[in-house]
Amino acid sequence: MRAVEFQEYGAPEVLKVVEAETPEPGPGQVTIDAVYAGVNFADLKARAEGYRVESLPYRPGLEVSGRVRAVGDGVEGLRPGQEVAALVGGGAYAEVVVADAVTVFPLPEGLDLRTSATLPTVVPTAHALLHEVGRLRAGETVLVHGAAGGIGTVAGQLARAAGASAVYGVVSSAAKAEHALKHGYDEVFTTDTFADDVRRVTGGRGVDLVLDPVGGDTLQRGLDTLAVFGRLVSFGNASGSEPWHVGQPELYARGRSVGGFSVLSLAQSAPEALRALAERAFRTVADGTVNLPVTAEFALSEAAEAHRLMGGRTSTGKLLLRISG
Ligand SMILES: NC(=O)c1ccc[n+]([C@@H]2O[C@H](COP(=O)([O-])OP(=O)(O)OC[C@H]3O[C@@H](n4cnc5c(N)ncnc54)[C@H](OP(=O)(O)O)[C@@H]3O)[C@@H](O)[C@H]2O)c1
Structure with missing residues (x-):
């Protein structure tokens, strides 16, 4: 073969x-x-x-x-x-x-x-980032990096379907914004200015949930855009930066949380949990929630x-x- x-x-x-x-x-x-x-x-x-x-x-x-x-x-x-x-x-x-x-x-x-x-990689991952790990509730606001890519395309639509009050995306070029805006996003920012943009559109409040596949400086700036009790879920290191270690000073002051997710690690450590997650997530494609x-x-x-x-x-x-x- x-x-x-x-x-x-x-x-x-x-x-x-x-x-x-x-x-x-x-x-x-x-x-x-x-x-x-x-x-x-x-x-x-x-x-x-x-x-x-x-x-x-x-x-x-x-x-x-x-x-x-x-x-x-x-x-x-x-x-x-x-x-x-x-x-x-x-x-x-x-x-x-x-x-x-x-x-x-x-x-x-x-x-x-x-x-x-x-479907097998990105749909269960996007579902887990928003729901199982990110614990998104209706009315909350979300920021997703890589919004026009595989994960980003699914995450925007799932966040909207979950009743997020605003779904913001980050992309590396304006050319990608159009794709994201058709897939659940209310507004799309570019990588260099997203932190200021989030503060501007939320009146300084910040967002409740950030999904970060980039790491490094982007992760650090994402943490600073979190609202009180906000969560950031780290799920990749596209930037190739050194792993960032979460410290108390960044988290205590405003009750922030940082979580993580890897679909491949879950498939190894808890395959039945991954299977149940995938079946839940695939239904959102079968029923037309996600395209x-x-x-x-x-x-x-x-x-x-x-x-x-x-x-x-x-x-x-x-x-x-x-x-x-
Ligand atoms: N933890 C997990 O279980 C899991 C599962 C699947 C995917 N992922 C991660 O999720 C991300 C998206 O995966 P995908 O397969 O759906 O790919 P994709 O989003 O279709 O394409 C690659 C993405 O990476 C971004 N990118 C490329 N080079 C970059 C760089 N140097 N710095 C920052 N961003 C860069 C691009 O966004 P911009 O050009 O718009 O920045 C693009 O959205 C990847 O980081 C991947 O490793 C994690």
Whole structure:
């Protein structure tokens, strides 16, 4: 079978199509004949700097849709030929993908394989950021960084559906603002001025919840935009900054809280909790609350192009690799 791997860290060119042995499922696993794979920012981080990579060569890809090919010992409720979407720890850039059955999902009602490939990573994550960790209540205000990207597109719509009184987004360029404004956001600011903008539009009060995938200085400035009793949820480090350690002085004065979330870590530490979260989150797509547009689709052999587009910070919504069919 064909797969995309890298032997060394670097620019998108390190992604190569290889002929690989077709895998068989172990106990508790299935293999999937892949039709689409989603592209995530974490795939770029893996390729460029080894994020979550244990050894080389490495095959990226965290989410896939397709048909169950074979079922391992002990797996119940999945059968060969069934259409599914799956969250995997890596390896989805391939014609055949191995997945733990606990994170393999029958397609949500009414959704096709193409849409379903976009869901496993970002939809449960956005749901968890707002609800399970961020504990958003109706009437509160929210600020989301990376508002036009995969997570951001979902988070804006979910925040609005939860009754947020205002949903603010942050993007790196004005060109991306239009996309965010169509997906739940009331106003969109740019990275350099967002803290002042938040103070201006909230009359100095600040926001109740900040979702931060950037880290570093952006995280620090986000903390300063929190209202009394505000929460910030850290879920990425796109800036590549040193990890920031939360200290008492930043938190005590106004009763602020900082939380964190990683969908991949949850899949390892509490897979049943991740499954329940994903099922809740997928319903918001099936019932039309959330629309996550695919804005570009590439052949498997063009994975480097997809990485260039996302890495150039001009992509919006979701990028897909078309693997077969
Ligand atoms: N913790 C989790 O469970 C989890 C799960 C999924 C994703 N994530 C994180 O969520 C973020 C979005 O992921 P995605 O896959 O949906 O990607 P995406 O948002 O579709 O695309 C990448 C995003 O990163 C931002 N970005 C790129 N380079 C950056 C830089 N140097 N500094 C700051 N921002 C930069 C871009 O926003 P602008 O150009 O507008 O700034 C863009 O929105 C990523 O940071 C990812 O690691 C975390």
